[in-house]
Amino acid sequence: MAVMTRWLDPDEQRTWRAFLTASRALMDTLDRELQRDAGMPHAYYEILVRLSEAPDRRLRMSELADATGSSRSRLSHAAARLEAAGWIRREDCPTDRRGQLAVLTDAGFATLAAAAPGHVAGVRRHLFDALSPAQVDQLRRISETLADHLTGSRPN
Amino acid sequence: MAVMTRWLDPDEQRTWRAFLTASRALMDTLDRELQRDAGMPHAYYEILVRLSEAPDRRLRMSELADATGSSRSRLSHAAARLEAAGWIRREDCPTDRRGQLAVLTDAGFATLAAAAPGHVAGVRRHLFDALSPAQVDQLRRISETLADHLTGSRPN
DNA sequence: CGCCTGTCGTTGAACGCTCAACCAAAACGC
DNA sequence: GCGTTTTGGTTGAGCGTTCAACGACAGGCG
Numbered sequence: 333m334a335v336m337t338r339w340l341d342p343d344e345q346r347t348w349r350a351f352l353t354a355s356r357a358l359m360d361t362l363d364r365e366l367q368r369d370a371g372m373p374h375a376y377y378e379i380l381v382r383l384s385e386a387p388d389r390r391l392r393m394s395e396l397a398d399a400t401g402s403s404r405s406r407l408s409h410a411a412a413r414l415e416a417a418g419w420i421r422r423e424d425c426p427t428d429r430r431g432q433l434a435v436l437t438d439a440g441f442a443t444l445a446a447a448a449p450g451h452v453a454g455v456r457r458h459l460f461d462a463l464s465p466a467q468v469d470q471l472r473r474i475s476e477t478l479a480d481h482l483t484g485s486r487p488n
Numbered sequence: 489m490a491v492m493t494r495w496l497d498p499d500e501q502r503t504w505r506a507f508l509t510a511s512r513a514l515m516d517t518l519d520r521e522l523q524r525d526a527g528m529p530h531a532y533y534e535i536l537v538r539l540s541e542a543p544d545r546r547l548r549m550s551e552l553a554d555a556t557g558s559s560r561s562r563l564s565h566a567a568a569r570l571e572a573a574g575w576i577r578r579e580d581c582p583t584d585r586r587g588q589l590a591v592l593t594d595a596g597f598a599t600l601a602a603a604a605p606g607h608v609a610g611v612r613r614h615l616f617d618a619l620s621p622a623q624v625d626q627l628r629r630i631s632e633t634l635a636d637h638l639t640g641s642r643p644n
Numbered sequence: 645c646g647c648c649t650g651t652c653g654t655t656g657a658a659c660g661c662t663c664a665a666c667c668a669a670a671a672c673g674c
Numbered sequence: 675g676c677g678t679t680t681t682g683g684t685t686g687a688g689c690g691t692t693c694a695a696c697g698a699c700a701g702g703c704g
Contacts, residue, residue: 337605344616347624350631351615352534355511356557357638367692373660378508394682401512406661408684413660430669430682449493459507460500462637463630468503470626474619475506481618482513523662529690549653562691564654569690586652586699 358458365454370447372417375402376410377451380419380444383436390435392425419443514614521610526603528573531558532566533607536575536600539592546591548581575599 340348363374370377382399383389391399397407411434414420419440425431436444460468496504519530526533538555539545547555553563567590570576575596581587592600616624 337608338612339608340611340616343628344624347628347631348611348615350628350635353557354631354634354638355515358634359511360557361638364692375660392682397683401509401516403662404683405663405685409660412684425682428670428682432683452493452495455496455504456494458638459504459634460496462633467626467630467633468500470623471630472499472503472506474623474627474630475503475510477618477623478510478514478615479506482510482517482614520662531690550651553653559692560653561655561693565690568654581652584652584700588653 361458362451362454366447366451369450370443372443372447375400375406376414377444377447379407379410379414379434380436380440383420383434384441384444388435389441390423390433393432393434396434414440517614518607518610522603522607525606526599528599528603531556531562532570533600533603535563535566535570535590536592536596539576539590540597540600544591545597546579546589549588549590552590570596 359374366372366374366377372380378400379396382396383391393407393411394404397404400407402410411420411422414434415422419437420434421437423433423435425433463471515530522528522530522533528536534556535552538552539547549563549567550560553560556563558566567576567578570590571578575593577591577593579589579591581589619627
């Protein structure tokens with residue numbers, strides 16, 4: 333094939349590196365805060381959030397995996413940890429004998445409720461406070477476009 | 489204290505979740521591509537890139553850590569792996585006996601040169617191709633603002 | 645000089661994620 | 675119905691990151 337590579341031009345280069353720096357710094361900061369204040373990584377927090385929003389606070393493992401954008405394996409390992417911590421419990425799915433339901437326990441809900449205010453404050457402080465309303469809007473459109481682009485077409 | 493939490497309004501909520509989904513999907517995709525095509529995670533690729541751009545292809549460990557936005561510990565572990573792979577080598581710093589220099593080997597440079605076109609194509613395909621020029625500009629400004637905000641003030 | 649503090653980098657344990665392999669049950673095909 | 679394929683979920687090994695602790699050296703400061 334030997335197709336000539338089209339490199340990033342200086343603007344793209346700058347954009348790409350700034351994005352890398354910013355998103356990594358943001359996620360690292362929030363992750364550390366959550367670990368310090370709630371004793372869990374951000375990924376686990378998200379799992380609890382999704383469960384708390386679901387009817388009866390329960391969700392099929394695969395739906396939960398999709399909702400949190402994680403692989404089934406990752407979710408399975410995470411669920412094991414969350415169950416050991418007493419924050420969720422597993423139930424057999426009544427309609428599909430292969431299936432499992434993850435259920436948020438009261439202890440899990442309480443932990444989440446305790447962690448949420450601090451985390452929201454962090455998101456606000458580290459993200460929204462730094463941006464103008466117009467930028468927030470731009471970021472939303474950009475992110476939604478990218479999310480569609482990346483998950484819509486799965487060329488891999 | 490008992491200060492009332494200011495929750496995210498629906499727009500902020502939407503923005504935050506879209507950002508999480510998009511940035512995670514983007515980084516996961518690029519990471520998988522790089523692992524598949526070059527046998528290294530994105531973080532290691534970045535280390536090699538920074539070294540390749542440095543004078544004499546060598547950098548102090550701590551400068552390299554700053555440049556890649558990683559902790560010293562992380563870089564130290566990474567350097568051990570990269571050295572085992574033959575892509576970098578360590579040298580004692582001549583001016584500071586505590587210091588170490590990471591040096592990109594010829595093999596490391598060759599590996600990087602082989603991996604770069606595919607990776608750049610991935611960045612283009614998954615990020616820039618999906619956005620308008622105006623959006624790229626917006627993303628650059630947003631990212632630079634956030635990077636400043638996060639690394640400038642280190643409240644933690 | 646001699647102490648004292650800060651910086652440079654490494655180490656090992658604990659943890660989370662990925663990948664491939666796997667079992668069980670469902671859905672499909674004839 | 676019976677074999678085949680697909681889907682749901684788990685498992686274990688290997689890898690990368692974090693965190694805390696550490697040893698070694700540098701840079702003040704008296």
